[in-house]
Amino acid sequence: ETGVTQTPRHLVMGMTNKKSLKCEQHLGHNAMYWYKQSAKKPLELMFVYNFKEQTENNSVPSRFSPECPNSSHLFLHLHTLQPEDSALYLCASSQERGGNEQFFGPGTRLTVL
């Protein structure tokens, strides 16, 4: 299994749909992250989880709802999104202590119609 996996890889949804993005890490890390990458913009941190506890919410609208049932899994529940939410959503993980490196998943490319 590769380090960080994300499903689905591509998602098209309407503004009234509800969908969820899934991330799983096989690296034994304790911290997990959601980032948003829009065209020609830097990666924006959305949420940070450390040992399943949310430690940061970067002023993300409530239409994005994260869930972290355990240290290996992270979800992003989507509801009533807007077209401007279309972007690449990247999950990452890292060790809570020591190494600063974050390992990223391949991302989910989301299009909101």
Next chain:
Amino acid sequence: RKEVEQDPGPFNVPEGATVAFNCTYSNSASQSFFWYRQDCRKEPKLLMSVYSSGNEDGRFTAQLNRASQYISLLIRDSKLSDSATYLCVVRLIRQRRALTFGSGTRLQVQP
């Protein structure tokens, strides 16, 4: 002012050339510094950490100037496979794990 600022490029260079990227950061409380590489339509991957004394990894040299708040990346003997977007990344002392990314500098190495 952006927290991390980079020239978006693209930098078009021939194979074998030496190319340098700079990055400036606005917050003097930034503690850790990195260069990540992102290939087209792929996820970012750590290229190298940047240490105060400067560090080298093969053809890549990274330097940090805290007084001027900038970071540089030098690539020697460019290869076609170096074509990618290079992301400058900093971490603030108050944010134990969260990283702040620049928009990236695109490099295109041409044959």
